[in-house]
Amino acid sequence: MESWIEWARGPAFRLALALLLLGLLRHVLLTVIGVREAMRKAGDKVLPGKRIRAAVLSWLFPVKRLGTRTVFSTASVIFHLGALLTPLFLLTHVVLVRESIGLSWPTLPPLGADLLTLAALLGLAVMLAIRVASRPVRVLSRFGDYALLVLTALPFLTGFLLAHPAWNPIPFGPAMLLHVLSADLLMALIPFTKLVHIALLPATQLVSEVGWHFIPDAGEQVARTLGKENQPI
Amino acid sequence: MERKLPYYTEPFERTGLARRFLDAFAAILTHSNYDLILDAYARLGTRCSRCTDLCQVYQATGRTEDIPCHRSELLLRVYRRYFTAPGRWKGRLFESFTLTDEHIYEMAESFYRCTACRRCKLECPMGIDHGLMTHLGRWILAEIDIIPKALLVSVREQLEGETKNTSAIPVPALIDNCQFLEEEFEEIYGVPVKFPIDVTGAEWVFFPAVSDYLLEPDTLMGVAAVMHVTKGSWTIGTGNFDGINYGLFYSDRMLGRIVRNEAKEVRRLRAGGVLVGECGHATRSATFLATYAAEDPPKLLNILQYTHRAWKEGRLGLKKGVIEERTTYHDPCNIARTNWIVEEPREILRHICADYVDMVPNRSENYCCGGGGGTVSIDEIREFRTGIGGKRKAQQIRDTGARYVVAPCANCKKQLREVCEDHGLSEVQVVGLHDLILKAIDWEALKAEAKAGPGAEPTAAAPPPGAETGKEES
């Protein structure tokens, strides 16, 4: 068991982290290049910067969004808060990093960490419940949507149990292994699933605007490729 | 058995549909910028269903097929399977999605149930623009000749027909029409208002929805009256007098050709720019002058902006509160979704109407009239347009209790009249903004002025409050 845990937080973790960071970096770079390329070819070079910024900010800090779909929106916001803050600022995580590479940063107080973890779990539970119970989301959902919700919950759930041995029904070893492995898997999957929005969300409003910036001779080129150049309408 | 579509098309080749669809898709991907958005959208869809809160079609039917995200997924699935590496591998290794005729017909139906109003984008956390997916989906379908006949024949007449406009109005008829309206001015108001035709060197060439010449004389007279009072430099060009651009609704290829023709007419008349009449999609499609006439794009102004500016600057007097009946305003999606032209008409309406009320929601959050995206021209789907697409709008109108619904858009007007008819709102009148402006101009003063002879300053009515602080909008 010990050696498995060592493997999961050693080589497997490093691989997952590399996949995560390189994967996200690749997406960001491809998007930046794609946008520049598209704008270079577009006839109209002007983008509505102010509107794009406003839209991006309204989703990054979705205070005003809480008004619509209040339960879902609130669940989503508290999940995101917990999911972003806890893994990065948990004392035990920071200690691990310090021991291995010497870097260190401020940490969350234990109560804060507990509350944020529970918030993340509660948020996930509510989102899952809505996905099952509300018709339009249910009919849109596919296996992957449920699987990702469950997979995302695992590291938080096991992490919480590890921090509170008194409530933990599973022995420490398997719980730790499950915790680290599920986190590894989640990190590795982020660039390949819809979770890639972690990196791309700020870009999508821009991408959508660029989408309306057409290439002046695209139509003629398409006609040529399809052999329709001189065809009457 | 041949699958029936809800709208008429011209006969099209029914064999090899899937292959030809993919060829067209591939050609479009190669030569356009759509790859960028498809790639992003294919990864990012979170299937959260927030968009269902916003779509008037889904709200009316509750059908899975009408969920905006579901509709976009129809096209994204094809993209993923045939145009991304993982999709192609998956297709090779497992039994996965294959493009069938059935799927194509489903898209052909679905993309014309969406009015491309882009309301749903407001609530998509991932910023997915389903209206843009509809726009692209329709173009690909058009390249395999699946196009509503109503749109196709209009564009054919406009680009390759004799009359070069979507209503097939010959130039002599246009001139007659304008002369008739000039006579009306003389008769009703005793003021010599002109419709200048083919004047070279004017500041603006006027591009209304050409159907206005047949259906909306009051709107046109309102425009001409404003131009008269403000001494505006404008002209109607006989080479091209149609602002309608159904290319926006089904094919970028046609969109570009129609826009270039507008620029050509402006150049022929050595004018400064394009002045679009009361029409939402005509205005938005003219913004593509910056794309298709990029070398030397003509200026672009919508008549609402022109009139508002003149009024603010004190060059156009409008009587306060002359419209006594309750009045409300419908925001055409194509000029309001991005909050582009929303305050100008409201400021004028609040001034000239004694009882102005807004619909809720409004401005960028307005509901589509239900006939957007060119669907209003498809007469055979009227039941769908007014019963489903326009259901929410009918309720909104009823809630205001208004007698006048002002809709500065030829398409919205036609659709809203049908919506009112089919929903028992017989007392409601759907009008253009300039129809009401016509009533708010001080004709007595103008008449006196006309009598006093040329040279007298127009002083039709008192300038609006705050005229001197009126800011320039670009």
Ligand code: SF4
């Ligand atoms: S663009 Fe408008 S009609 Fe189309 S799916 Fe979105 S809200 Fe519905």
